[in-house]
Amino acid sequence: MTRATEDDLIARYFAPLAAEGGLGLRDDAARLSPVPGHDLVLTVDAIVEGVHFLPGDPPGSIARKALGVNVSDLAAKGAEPVGFLLTLALPEHWTEAWLATFAAGLGEAARDFGCPLLGGDTVRANGALTLSITALGQVPAGRMVPRTTARDGDVLCVTGTIGDATLGLMLRSGPDWAGSLSAEHSTFLADRYVNPQPRIALARSVREHARAAMDVSDGLAGDLAKMMRAGGVSAIVEARSVPLAPAASAALRLDPSLIDRILTGGDDYEILCAVPADRVAQFRAEAQEAGIPFTAIGRVVAGSDGPIFRVDGTEKRYETGSFSHF
């Protein structure tokens, strides 16, 4: 059977996903007319089979995660999504059925996130499936929320719940506590690993109320350390304030040592921000209206040591700066 050419594949599966500026993907480049008075926010994140997801994962989930992690970055900078470009490096054994399901999932995610396809490149991988997405967002000029500007006295807040995704990943290797967890809780945690929920609905609140923000992708402890170091400050976090989903709480009751994993594991894709004390109530109200949990977990303090986590009466500093991909 003759395989389709790259152009055929693009026309069949990706052109239907294209934004107006994507020109039906029939050109070598996309065109974007920026909204006057706005800055663009640009982010790029790649995910690799066997590193960031597993070979058997459903193609639609892979697509959704690849786009979701990028849109999450935009939301944490206070930016609304504009569109994205995709690089898809397909391994030798790819099939058109796989690609069709992937494209369908990508299209669904693009609609859900309000972030249409602008362009892309499809190449043959020399190894495992690799995806890279460059996402573009916009903010009113000068309003991108930096990672670097947290200030002594700010309240540290997170959206959603922490640790679900890393527990979901753990479940795949069948830890002792997995057997005692309800099916409902297991499903929830597993889904949180494959299906990040970028907090786009809070982008505006982030830029109106947060002084500094980032998305939690490499673990709360590591990312907080990164944000504090970038601002020349430190932090104190109350572990009991860190918001846990019922499923994560249940797992933690089964194995209290999981608290370290919850605080350091990756793939939360929640927003961590430093909020001036007098803006917290308004931010919380807006999050509530959007139906997204919003929780104060500690505060920014002066200092250059790593953040302190108060866990069950003891103070912990987590070793690692952040999860490293190397």
Add this chain to the structure above:
Amino acid sequence: MTRATEDDLIARYFAPLAAEGGLGLRDDAARLSPVPGHDLVLTVDAIVEGVHFLPGDPPGSIARKALGVNVSDLAAKGAEPVGFLLTLALPEHWTEAWLATFAAGLGEAARDFGCPLLGGDTVRANGALTLSITALGQVPAGRMVPRTTARDGDVLCVTGTIGDATLGLMLRSGPDWAGSLSAEHSTFLADRYVNPQPRIALARSVREHARAAMDVSDGLAGDLAKMMRAGGVSAIVEARSVPLAPAASAALRLDPSLIDRILTGGDDYEILCAVPADRVAQFRAEAQEAGIPFTAIGRVVAGSDGPIFRVDGTEKRYETGSFSHF
């Protein structure tokens, strides 16, 4: 030996390359303030070890090629470079020495092309080294030159010379004619394969004079067919008018059958454009001033069949739509 973390590597090798909007790569995203009255032009191209370059290729060349092929796309759309984002998927066996040389080459290319680093992501490859670059350019609003708008009667023109890169690639497998080629010619062809020269200096001329344009990356015949098909037209090309470098002419004298490879081989990274007849002289004058060869090779004609190449008195239609990566 402990390996550096991703953050260390970024700070050491990539932060020095960052544009102002890249914020020293210390944030999760880059910021870009578009120039009022301009559109952005976006393109993405990936290259893979063992597919688009060879494992032993010098890291600086790989970097330059990865950026060059993207900047070439911008130039062909009439856009001036603004900046780029890099995804680098590093294989298990990477070394810091390799990375240092790669980053140095990337920085040099970024300066040469006037296209600074805005952001990136470094991940572990599960297989061969893979690079993806998203490049951004700008044009005055509404002035991006499409691929799709060639019109019956337009003159087909190309920049530079055609076929050098594909002959340079052939040289690596030691064809019969290679032995009779001078060292100087061999070096020239080999360099043209690894070292694309994006025609940025002509971006303005392209948008002022060309009706349709694209860069020739997958072979002149295939890319021309693509451009004509997109415009609902056809073309007649005089093979003897296709500009050849002295090295390619020498190779062609040694083996006249190379003409097919010259016309269909990839990696030229020259600009192919359809120019209204009354704009050709001015375009040529501007190219001459920029020191870039500019040659009329044929014309756009009505019709929906593939372009005809007149080669040595016979008319050829090349089979393949375009080089396919699959």
